[in-house]
Amino acid sequence: MKKIGVIPLRKDSKGIPGKNKKKMLGRPLFSWVLTEAIFSDLDAVYVFTNDTEIISYVEREYYWTDKVFALLRSEENADDTASTESTMLEFSEEINHDYDVLCLLQATSPLTLAADINTVLDKITTEKYDSALTVVNTHRFTWNSDGTPQNYDVFNRPRRQDFEGLLIENGAVYATKKELFLDSKNRVSGNIGLVTMSEETLMEIDSLADWNIVENLLMGRQKAMKTNQRIQYLVLDVDGVFTDGGVYYNKDGEMAKKFDMRDGMGLEILRENNVEVITLTSENSKLVAQRMEKLQIKEAFFGIKDKYSFLKQFLATKNSSFGAVAYVGDDVNDLTNMCSSGWSFAPANATSIVKLNADFVLGSASGAGAIREVCETLLKYNKRYD
Template sequence: MKKIGIIPLRKDSKGIPGKNKKKMLGRPLFSWVLTEAIFSDLDVVYVFTNDEEIINYVNKEYHWTSKVVALLRDEENADDTASTESVLLEFAEKINYDFSVLCLLQATSAFTLANDINQAINKVILEEFDSALTVVKTHRFTWNSAGSPQNYDIFNRARRQDFEGLLIENGAVYASTKEAFLTSKNRISGKIGLVEMHEESLTEIDSLTDWIVVENLLAERQKRQKSNQRIEYLVLDVDGVFTDGGIYYNAEGEMAKRFDMRDGMGLEILRQNGVQVMVLTSENSELVGQRMKKLQIQDTFLGVKDKYSFLKHILAIKNSSFGSVAYVGDDVNDLANICSSGWSFTPANATDIVKHHADIVLRNDSGTGAIREVCETILKYNKRYD
């Protein structure tokens, strides 16, 4: 039974220009649901868009998985008047209806988790519903425009704990069997199952104020999921962590970066104490590759823009989790990992937003002993587990 997901994306957005590509905790908004879809029970996930930039990004950043396919969407079906159903029909025709279960995932629902997707799929496959959708239970009292209460008695106001509440569609996940979709040409139809998600997922992103609210809620959710355990992996950014963030250029291009020798000794001692060191940087620098080879750091990954998704992939291969990671970063593209790793550090001269979210702001600046300080801190911390 082939289970596929589709994330439809339009190039333009009037409410928030470039919303789908705008950085949410340092990652393009659509990448949050895409990553969860990759680690769900879906067999294939299609990013269906008319934006060539997104297609190029997807092809480059998710080369490590065969589950993701970027597919070009017709321009005439990508304007403000196009319905989601018309997009689903276009998509289904382009892939020759090659699926048993179709799962619609909305890019603007950053709170969607792999488990939410799996529950919707299971409603259709295991519980034999024709379709399913995600909802949120809210304990709000509603009124109509005529001034009448819709779901409670004003003279017998129920306490929150005694109030059953309302189930509201949050627009995050929809799943349908092929047969139901072909018959109804609609995202949901027939016997419909419900999957409850957390109330925070009801927040819609229609304005910049909404964006700020969702980003803060998302950061706090990632932090709540942190767990304390022995640190097995130290994952490091390069520019602004190993180096002072400066790059020296000549006419031929990148010429030099400055590294602190004391950091190298700290990493060697850390490895001797059973902590594996990884380097994860968005820059594809030959100089960085040479320095990491000198430091004998075999797990060096260059040119990685979506650091969160890639690190999650690496940890899955190692049968580990973010709880075993100490992460060091200095800028917005590190934010997702800063908020998610068991312990997160940032140099004294990092950007303010990273300092705000990191567990520990180091005493030392980048390139002048910050990594050595991290190494010594981890060694002390791990003693309680050794």
């Protein structure tokens, strides 16, 4: 049974301009659900958008997986009046209805996990429902506009533990069999299964205040998932970690960066103690490539904007997890990895938001012994596991 997911994105947003591309915890909003879809049981995931910038980003960033595709959506189905169903029908026609189960994923539900997607799919593939969707069980009392209660007796108010609550769509995940979708032209129909997600996933992102709340929820969730174990991988950003963040230019372009020689010795000692060193940078720099080669760092990756999804895939290929990672970063594009890794470090001159969320703020600045300090700290930490 072929299961595919579609993430419809519009170029414009009135509530929050450029919402789908806006950085949430250092990553474009849509990349949160896209990454979870990649690691779910879906056979393929399509980003369906009228934004060519997003299409270019997807094609560039997710080269490491054969599950992700980006397709151009018509302008007619991307205006304020277009329904999600009309967009789904256009998408289905675009791929010649080549699927058995179609799964709709919403970029504005960044708290969605691969497990949620899989549970919805299982409702159809295993439990034999025709379609399924995610809901939240909320214990709230609702009222009619005429001042009458909808779901309880005001003279016999139930205790929370005695109240079944209400099941409300959270708009995160929907799935349906192809034949029912093409017949009903609706995202769910027939015998419908329900999958309950946590109450915080009911939060909608319609304003900057909503955005900040959801971002904090994501930050807290990633930190809560941290585990403690022996550190096997030290993952380092480059600019602002290896270097002081500065770069010298001449008329021909990038001319020089400053590195601290003591950092190189620390990394060599760390490798001798069975910790693999990895660099992950969003830049493409010949100078950095030369320095990594000099330091004999074989796992050096350049031009990586979505560092979290890339590292998640890298660890999967190593049959490892974020718990085995110590991560050093200095700016917002490192935030998700820092909130997810077993141990995170920030140089003394990192940005304030990074230092606020790091497990350990170093006494040394970047390009001035910060990495050496990390190496010495990790050697001491790993002794408890040796």
